[in-house]
Amino acid sequence: MRVRNKPWADKYIRDHEEYIVTDPQNWLGKWQTRFAKKQPLNVEVGTGKGRFIIEMAKAHPEINYIGVELQKSVIATALRIFMDAPVPNLQFVLTDGADLDEIFLKDEIGKIFLNFSDPWPKKRHAKRRLTSPGFLRTYQRVLEDDGTIEFKTDNRGLFEYSLMTMNHFPMAFEDISLDLHHSPENETNIETEYEQKFSPNGPIYKLVAQFKAE
Template identity: 50%
Template sequence: MRLRHKPWAKEKLMEYPQFVVQTPEKYKGKWGELFNNDHPIHIEVGTGKGQFIVGMAKANPEINYIGIEMQDSVIVSALDKLIDEELTNIKLLNIDGSNLSDLFAKGDIERVYLNFSDPWPKKKHAKRRLTYKSFLKLYEGLLIDGGEIHFKTDNQGLFEYSLQSFSEYGLLLKYISLDLHNSEFEDNIMTEYEEKFSAKGQRIYRCEVKYQNEANN
């Protein structure tokens, strides 16, 4: 999908520091101070236009959410949603998700959401997939002991690859659905991509995995 460049997006993101954290590195190890509570923190890596993360924040006020998206022309749409809502349990970061270790300390995060990530289908690009082992190690360095990854995609090849990657890393597979919208899973909140793909009759794949103390690195 071609991204429409919005040259004004970066400036708008800076105009709303109450929603878009401008200096996230200063909160490493103390994100509770920003949210002014000690609620669990869940992050979405690649939050896109924000439909999922805003929906989750509305449905779960007892959890703090952080949406992470590197493309300012995309995340500005998530900002628009926050401007329209009165939510205090969500923040946005306009950063590259590969730099998370600079922003979060071990135990800062309870759960990572990966929704409709770029599949990088060529084998030579496997290291760029957000479920590659180096990313799994990155998330482990941020999560509480026993933290989880929740993953959704429409791409069967990426899903199969990810299940293997999770298993080889030593993660516990808690939940797997090969057809989410025809399953008994409740309270699913869809992303923009999910709505588009499911409307065309495409399957949505979903899994939940959990880190164990004996996970391999």
């Protein structure tokens, strides 16, 4: 999807460098210094306009969060929303989710969130899906041994594909929901902007998975 350029984005990012990183390779091994205190670290890949990661940070001050987003205009929008009421346990990073193992150390992340990722429905684009084997290998390198991936989507084809790739990797499933919003877990579910808009059109699928010990 083409994202409209926002002329104000560059300056806004420069003016709030205490909360956003545009040179993530330079922070390898030093991420905790960007937070008020050292705490477990969770990362959302594809943070969009930021609603999910901002609300998670507010709900869990005992955890540090990083929202990763590739599109500058999108992450600038998330940053602007965040600056209305900033919290000390959230940072934003402008980078590609495929580069996580270049900016985080081995076993540095406790949990990775993948929310409503682009399904890339054409077969020739399968490698771009955030639950493809290439991405899973990257997540495995940066997740703690008992770290988890939480994945939500409204796209049944992508959900089935993700179940298949994770099962073959292999990964163990801690939870699988075929209709999140009509399950007990929905009581603590924090929605993304996309989820709020499109959930009335059909079920939301969710899984929680962990890499099996080699």
